[in-house]
Amino acid sequence: MKAWQLKGFGLDNLVLGEAETPRPKAGELLVKVGAVSLNFRDKAIVEGFYEPHLVPRDLIPVSDAAGTVAAVGEGVTRFRIGDRVNSHLYSRWLDGAPGPDEPAYCLGSPLPGGLAEYMVVHEQGAVRAPDSMSDEEASTLPIAALTAWYSLVDFGQLEAGQSVLVQGTGGVSVFAVQIAHAMGARVIATSSRDENLQAVMKLGASAGINYRKTPNWENEVLAITEGKGVDLTLDVAGGEGINQSIAATKAAGRIAQIGFLSGQTTQLNLMPLIFRQTTLRGIAVAPRSSFDRMNPFLDEHRIRPVIDHVYSFEQAREAFDHLSRGPFGKVVIRV
Numbered sequence: 466m467k468a469w470q471l472k473g474f475g476l477d478n479l480v481l482g483e484a485e486t487p488r489p490k491a492g493e494l495l496v497k498v499g500a501v502s503l504n505f506r507d508k509a510i511v512e513g514f515y516e517p518h519l520v521p522r523d524l525i526p527v528s529d530a531a532g533t534v535a536a537v538g539e540g541v542t543r544f545r546i547g548d549r550v551n552s553h554l555y556s557r558w559l560d561g562a563p564g565p566d567e568p569a570y571c572l573g574s575p576l577p578g579g580l581a582e583y584m585v586v587h588e589q590g591a592v593r594a595p596d597s598m599s600d601e602e603a604s605t606l607p608i609a610a611l612t613a614w615y616s617l618v619d620f621g622q623l624e625a626g627q628s629v630l631v632q633g634t635g636g637v638s639v640f641a642v643q644i645a646h647a648m649g650a651r652v653i654a655t656s657s658r659d660e661n662l663q664a665v666m667k668l669g670a671s672a673g674i675n676y677r678k679t680p681n682w683e684n685e686v687l688a689i690t691e692g693k694g695v696d697l698t699l700d701v702a703g704g705e706g707i708n709q710s711i712a713a714t715k716a717a718g719r720i721a722q723i724g725f726l727s728g729q730t731t732q733l734n735l736m737p738l739i740f741r742q743t744t745l746r747g748i749a750v751a752p753r754s755s756f757d758r759m760n761p762f763l764d765e766h767r768i769r770p771v772i773d774h775v776y777s778f779e780q781a782r783e784a785f786d787h788l789s790r791g792p793f794g795k796v797v798i799r800v
């Protein structure tokens with residue numbers, strides 16, 4: 466099969482060639498990949514700053530795929546040839562609390578990903594793709610939509626009428642705007658670009674703050690929420706900004722620590738965290754059960770993934786470059 470493989474760190478070492486078509490073992494599905502979408506994680510893996518010690522040589526990168534079951538291994542019961550499925554990043558985390566070694570079974574590193582004509586997923590680690598979506602659309606769900614969903618619903622316990630802060634207008638945040646709006650919540654969004662703020666307002670955000678023009682954006686969030694702060698913050702920026710997220714979140718509020726766009730380390734100011742009694746929770750996507758619950762909600766609320774651009778298979782490197790420039794929503798590669 467045709468496959469992109471990582472021969473060393475750096476985009477120049479992502480090479481298109483031939484690889485052996487995998488064979489599904491017992492319980493596994495061979496999926497003919499229709500499309501993949503890129504996440505910041507994929508870029509960080511290719512560039513060598515995401516758990517580089519776990520990245521195997523000749524890795525087929527990119528975790529998030531949608532496609533059609535082409536063959537099944539022995540004993541498969543959940544899917545049949547011809548079914549449309551999504552991959553699920555944490556391939557063994559099915560429900561409840563995560564096990565201690567979930568990252569060892571992630572697709573797109575260390576397990577092979579979907580930037581190839583075929584990929585193998587275990588039937589337990591696959592999810593039925595929404596009927597209402599094309600492969601291009603469905604490929605955007607496994608990390609970006611599911612992380613937003615899990616943070617808002619499973620962790621955040623967000624209710625209609627409550628407020629949520631989302632940062633930037635990348636993959637996770639745009640889904641968070643759409644899902645939170647559909648739940649009846651009030652969404653405050655930030656972006657470095659005024660035109661993106663206009664665009665997220667059209668998707669349901671009720672207020673927007675340009676974090677470049679307003680570096681102390683937490684004060685603006687407090688002003689919008691009558692001095693209280695939001696009920697829930699989805700922090701995708703990380704770095705020193707976590708202290709601002711604590712200030713922008715209400716007393717006894719929750720912060721989903723999702724990302725590290727501006728840094729993987731931080732100096733955390735403990736006194737505001739203690740006095741505001743904030744719950745700060747690391748998020749690592751979600752179990753498959755959460756994915757199973759999300760897809761009917763997306764169908765019911767007619768939520769269409771926001772795709773910035775669809776690239777051809779041969780243009781995979783251009784797609785990664787686009788991600789580095791900061792897309793509005795998702796970057797997709799048709800396979």
Ligand SMILES: NC(=O)c1ccc[n+]([C@@H]2O[C@H](COP(=O)([O-])OP(=O)(O)OC[C@H]3O[C@@H](n4cnc5c(N)ncnc54)[C@H](OP(=O)(O)O)[C@@H]3O)[C@@H](O)[C@H]2O)c1
Nearest residue numbers: 505633634635636637656657702724725726748749750791
């Ligand atoms: N833990 C998990 O389960 C999980 C799951 C998914 C993603 N993540 C992490 O979450 C982060 C976002 O992922 P993604 O896939 O949504 O990324 P993405 O699609 O590449 O989004 C990038 C966007 O984030 C915004 N941004 C960049 N720096 C920012 C900052 N300092 N403050 C606020 N916004 C900023 C920019 O939006 P504007 O152009 O509008 O400024 C940029 O376009 C990454 O660190 C990723 O690794 C973690």
